[in-house]
Amino acid sequence: MTHVKISWKRNTVALASLALICSCIFVITMSNQDLPSTDLVHIQDIKFRIGGRDKQPVVQFKRYTAGVINGTMLVPWLGKNKRLKEKNLQLPKCPSGIRLNGDDAAVEKLTHCVEDKTGLMFPVTLESWRYTKKFLCGDRFVMFHKEAALLMGVTVDVAMVTGECNEDEMYTVEDERRPTRGFFKLESSKTCTKVSNPYFIGGNSHLAQWADTVMLTEPSLHVDSSSYLTIAIRRYEHHNIYHTMSDIYNAFLVARYLGISPSSVDILFLDGKSSMSSKMLPFWRKLFHGTHQLCHLDKPIYYPALFWNKRGIDSDLLDFTAPELPLSEDFANFVLTSFKIQLKQLDCLRPLTALLVSRGNYMSRNISRQITNEKEILYAINNEKSVGVSAQWVRLEHLDTAAQLRLAATADILVGMHGAGLTLALFLPPHA
Incomplete structure (x- = not known):
């Protein structure tokens, strides 16, 4: 058990408050300074x-x-x-919100976006995607850096799946449904007569398993068709906000890379989770056009463009060696705007708000990392009037996603033990 007791010192919050007061001066000083207008x-x-x-x-x-x-x-x-804050961030020079209706023109536009090499600011992940593309079957199957792929003209055949769907929130990988050969039916063409054997990072990853199920077929006109770019995701920790956010962030980067608004993208969960009661689903539903689950499919579906996204555990969100999360401000703005939440503006004339995130046992899991004297800390902060800080204690598992985001967007100080709840730091105001 890693229970920690934090000794209260008046100087601790006082120093944090002083730092924010200094930031007030910085904000006032820099507020009228814009980015350089020159090209160099x-x-x-x-x-x-x-x-x-x-x-x-x-x-x-x-x-x-x-x-x-x-x-x-x-x-x-x-x-x-x-x-330096990302200012007026613009998307690549590709159509925003491509609606795929099965016609070749729409598919060509999306392929052109994949081929676009315009010099734009992107994370390392997307930079590597640009220069490591591998065409495995003409332009029908494009692999990116051995960690993601784009399939053009593919049918997902639910009949080629073994195993049962699972209602348990705590289901394991062993419980999920398993696709077999023919699950992904890729349309053949003049330039796509054989799929080269793809190699994905992590031999046992879901991408390697999916690649083994790809089969070339003739075009079919007798299946329902999706009209939107669809990102296929296999969730590993669907109930955990940290791992959910890494999957969402990965999907966000795909949309940015292809120059498509996330609100015009569908999400397809290809795992064994069947329950729609997960507290994380509102995140997905609010941020993207639609969400679909393998366990709810009862017939084959044709996708003009289906993107196999990389694993959540390979997300830049989990790269602890990076100096900063790429496009973090753009991502936070995308999430908060989708929930119609505005970031708090620093007001030096009002008390600061400290958010104390508590950790407790959740979904049959025994939490070991805890602050044992949370109430003592809360009492000490709220009764030290000279510090000018008002503290709020919260258990995030008792709140819906929108409420959690609002708390983060209006907090000046975030306090908590190492855990998934600190994911909310992504949505703190710039001065926090």
Whole structure:
């Protein structure tokens, strides 16, 4: 058991408060300063190059790319620790909200987006996708960096699945349904007569298993068809907000990469979970066009474009060596805007709000990492008037997703033991 008792010291919150007061001064000082309007910015330790289809200036430094798009400089980092807010972030030059109705023109547009090499700011994941694409069957099966793939013109045949659906919130991998050969029926074409054997990172991952079930077939006109780009996801920790957010973040990056609004993307869960009562489902339903589950399919469905997304455990959200989560502000804005939640503005004349996230046993799991004297801390903060901080104690499992996001968006200080609840740090105001 890793129970921790935090000794209360008046200086602890006082220092945090002082830091936020100093940030008030910084905000006032920087509020009227915009990004440079010139196309070339000289920054130490970076390389300037001309790249992209339109020969747009691109700044390459460390692991990120900053490009000048319509006069807007996109720079996520200046130097080692100085962050510059992503301003006026724009999508790649591809149609936003492609509605796929099975016609070749729509499919060609999406393929063009995949081929787009315009110099834009993207995470390392997407940069690697651009330069490591492998065409396994013409343009019908495109693999990205051995961790994701795009299938053009594929039917998901639910009849080719073994096992039963599971209603248990705590189901295991062994309980889920297993696809067999023919589960993915890929339409053959003049350039797609044989699928090369794909190799995905993690030999036992769901992507490797899915690849073994792909079978080439003639085009079929007798199955229902999806009209939207669909992202196929296999959830590993569907009830955990941290792992759910890593899956959502991965899907968000796919939409950004293809230049499609996430609200125009469908999600297909290809796992054995059948219950629709999961507290995490509202996240998915609110952020994307539609959500569908393998256990609820009763007939084959044709997908003009089906993206196999990488594993949630391979998400940039779990890359603890990165200096910052790529596109974090864009992602947070996407989530909060979908729930119609606004970030709190720092008001130096009002008391600060501290959110104390408590951890307890949840869904038959015994939680070991806990702060044993939470009530003592809460009492001490709220009764130390000179500090100017009001603390709120909360158990996140008792709240719906929207309520959790609102708490994070209006907090100045987030306190908690290491755990999934600290995922809410993604949605804190910039000054927090």
